[in-house]
Amino acid sequence: MVRFSWWHVAVGATVLALAGAAAANYLESPGTTIGAWVCLAVLGGGYVVFGWRSFTTTEASAQRRESAAALAFPLLAIVCTSVGVAFDPNLAILQAVTFPIIWFSVDPLYRAVLLNVVLAVGVTLGFIVAGGPTAMNIVQSMVIETISLLFSLALGLWFTFALQQGQENTRLLGELRAAQDELATLNRDSGVLSERERLAGEIHDTIAQSLTGLVMVAQRTRSQLPDDLTTARDSLGLIEDIARDALVETRALVAASAAVDPAGGLLAALDRLIARFTRETSVAITLDASTYVAQSNEVEVVLLRAAQEALANVRKHSGASAVSIRVAAEGPAGRLAGAQGTVRLVVSDDGSGIDAAKPLDGGFGLTGLQQRLAIVGGTLAIGQSAAGGAELTVTLPVENGAEQSVGAA
Numbered sequence: 132m133v134r135f136s137w138w139h140v141a142v143g144a145t146v147l148a149l150a151g152a153a154a155a156n157y158l159e160s161p162g163t164t165i166g167a168w169v170c171l172a173v174l175g176g177g178y179v180v181f182g183w184r185s186f187t188t189t190e191a192s193a194q195r196r197e198s199a200a201a202l203a204f205p206l207l208a209i210v211c212t213s214v215g216v217a218f219d220p221n222l223a224i225l226q227a228v229t230f231p232i233i234w235f236s237v238d239p240l241y242r243a244v245l246l247n248v249v250l251a252v253g254v255t256l257g258f259i260v261a262g263g264p265t266a267m268n269i270v271q272s273m274v275i276e277t278i279s280l281l282f283s284l285a286l287g288l289w290f291t292f293a294l295q296q297g298q299e300n301t302r303l304l305g306e307l308r309a310a311q312d313e314l315a316t317l318n319r320d321s322g323v324l325s326e327r328e329r330l331a332g333e334i335h336d337t338i339a340q341s342l343t344g345l346v347m348v349a350q351r352t353r354s355q356l357p358d359d360l361t362t363a364r365d366s367l368g369l370i371e372d373i374a375r376d377a378l379v380e381t382r383a384l385v386a387a388s389a390a391v392d393p394a395g396g397l398l399a400a401l402d403r404l405i406a407r408f409t410r411e412t413s414v415a416i417t418l419d420a421s422t423y424v425a426q427s428n429e430v431e432v433v434l435l436r437a438a439q440e441a442l443a444n445v446r447k448h449s450g451a452s453a454v455s456i457r458v459a460a461e462g463p464a465g466r467l468a469g470a471q472g473t474v475r476l477v478v479s480d481d482g483s484g485i486d487a488a489k490p491l492d493g494g495f496g497l498t499g500l501q502q503r504l505a506i507v508g509g510t511l512a513i514g515q516s517a518a519g520g521a522e523l524t525v526t527l528p529v530e531n532g533a534e535q536s537v538g539a540a
Contacts, residue, residue, distance in 0.1 A: 133475050135509075138231075139183060139329060139356055141228070142175075142178055142228055143175070143226070144229050145224070145227070146171050146175040148166055149171055149221065149222055149225065150167075150171050152221050152540035153167040153168060153171070153219050153222070156522070159486060161495070161510055163218045163219055164218075164219070165213075166214075166217075166218035166219075167215050167218040167219040167222055168191070169223030170212075170214050170215035170218065170222065171204065171211070171215065171222070173207070173211050174207070174208055174211040174212070174215075174225070176348060177184075177204055177207045177211075179209070180209075181203070181204060182232070182236075183203040200519055201236055201237055201238070201341055202237065202242070202246075204232070204236060205229075205232055205233045205236050205237055205246050206246075208225075208228070208229045208232050208233075209229060209233075209246065209250045209253055210253070211225070212225040212226060212229045212250065212253065212254060213250070213254055213256060213257045214257065214525075216254050216258060216260075216261060217256070217257040217260040217261050217508075218258075218261070220258060220261045220262070222259075223254055223258070223275075225252060226250065226279055226283075229250055230247065230250065230279075230283040230287070233246045233250065234283075234287040234291065236292060240291060242287075243287065243291075244284065247280060247283050247284060247287065248280065249281075251276040251277070251279060251280040252276075253462060254272075254276050254279075254481055255272045255273055255275075255276040258272035258275070258276075259272055259273075266517075267350030271532070279337070303319070312413070316435050318442075338381050339378060339381045342374050342377050342378040342381060343378060345370070345374040346371055346374045346375055346378065349367050349368075349370045349371035349374060350380075352367055353367040353368060353371070379446060379447070380447075384481045386518070390503065396425055396431060397423075397425070397426070397431035397434055397435060398418075398420055398423065398456070400431075400435050400436065401418055401420075401456065401458070402418070402437060402439060404420075404442065405418060405456070406438060408442050408446070412446055414445065414451060414452060414453065415452065415453045415454070415457060416442075416453075416454045416456060417453075417454075417456070417457075418456045418457075418458075419456070419457040419458070420457075420458050421459075421520070422457070422459040422460060422461075423458045423459055423474075424460040426460075426474055426529055427529075429507065430507070430527055432531055433503055433504065433507055433509065433525075433527060434458060434474065434476050434477070434525065434527070436500065436503060437476050437478075437490055437500055437504075437511075437523070437525040438476060438478060440497060440499075440500050440523075441456075441523040442478070444521070444523075445478075445482065445521075447478050450482050451480035451481050451482030451483075452481060452522055453480065453481050454478065454479070454481075454483075454517070455478070455480075455516075456476070456478050457476070457477045458474070458476045458477075459474070459475055459477070460472060460473075460474050460529075461473045461474070461475055471528065471529075471530055472528075472529055472530075473526050473527060473528055473529065474526075474527045474529050475522070475524065475525065475526050475527075476523075476525040477522065477523070477524050477525075478523045479516035479517070479518065479520065479521070479522035479523075480516060480520040480521055480522075480539045481516070481518035481519060481520045482520040482521065483520065483521055483522045484515055484516075484520050484521055485513060485514075485515070496512075497511070500525075503523075504525065504527070506526060507528075507529040508527070508528050509525060509528070510525070510526045510527055511523070511524070511525055512524040512526075
């Protein structure tokens with residue numbers, strides 16, 4: 132987008148006004164007038180063709196100001212101004228345009244200062260050529276241009292530093308807003324996790340205990356019934372089975388609400404999950420985390436939820452006797468600060484496997500996991516394990532902020 136459109140008008144108006152002023156001397160000195168007109172025409176034409184690009188706000192223009200090509204129009208303006216003054220001293224007014232052009236067109240700072248000096252010297256020489264090499268003219272020209280140069284440097288340096296400060300403030304404001312957005316997201320996630328943990332505790336202390344009591348009462352009542360009451364015994368057995376299934380689902384729901392402890396990290400949370408799952412199901416679980424590198428809490432929460440969902444499916448569907456969990460950092464992100472890489476979680480079992488013709492999940496488990504992974508750019512794949520059961524693979528892109536030690540289970 133073009134900025135300072137008023138500046139384009141000012142440049143055009145100045146060139147036209149000076150051309151009109153030079154015309155007043157045409158009858159007395161047509162040669163000098165034509166020379167002044169040529170200088171003004173070259174300056175105006177150069178501005179229209181490519182000089183105006185210095186007054187744009189695009190990132191490409193900012194990079195162009197630091198390139199050698201950025202010197203083309205300022206040097207052209209310096210030559211036109213200096214030569215124009217030699218034809219007609221009134222064209223010294225062009226300095227009001229040329230000095231700002233230098234400050235706006237050229238980076239870094241030392242280049243702009245150097246070009247200011249070159250312009251002042253060039254105009255001084257133009258005055259000397261126009262008025263003759265007398266001592267008085269030389270002194271007057273040097274004094275005038277020294278004052279002009281000092282004013283240009285003072286205003287240009289002040290403007291440059293003010294602009295840099297404004298850009299820095301804009302950058303800091305952007306960082307502050309990003310930090311506020313991140314903090315709001317963290318607070319929202321923290322609230323969600325806190326509420327989830329509270330509900331899990333309530334479910335564990337109420338529904339799970341009630342279902343446990345229901346299973347025990349059904350077992351005791353069935354054992355006390357006479358053998359000839361087959362229908363009643365079958366009905367109590369059905370009640371017991373339903374209560375057991377509901378208890379399993381409730382315990383899985385409570386387990387899935389567990390948070391990652393920041394002090395212990397993912398591996399400690401997986402150890403607790405495995406111990407609880409093995410105690411409740413007697414399924415043997417092995418954990419391989421020999422190449423895992425600790426990641427951000429956001430990444431570790433996703434990995435833990437994936438492991439919980441995989442074990443929940445093992446509990447409900449597979450009938451497996453052994454489960455293997457492997458979590459590893461792959462690529463440079465596990466080793467080099469700032470590098471891109473991936474973290475992969477693989478959960479496989481020796482159960483009944485999956486039917487590729489059926490949807491992945493009839494409930495909310497895997498669907499919710501896929502949605503969670505989509506938010507962080509991760510992927511989910513489910514296939515057959517080497518042992519004949521199911522294998523769930525979660526892959527997350529990560530960027531390592533600092534070198535971290537390799538953890539082990």
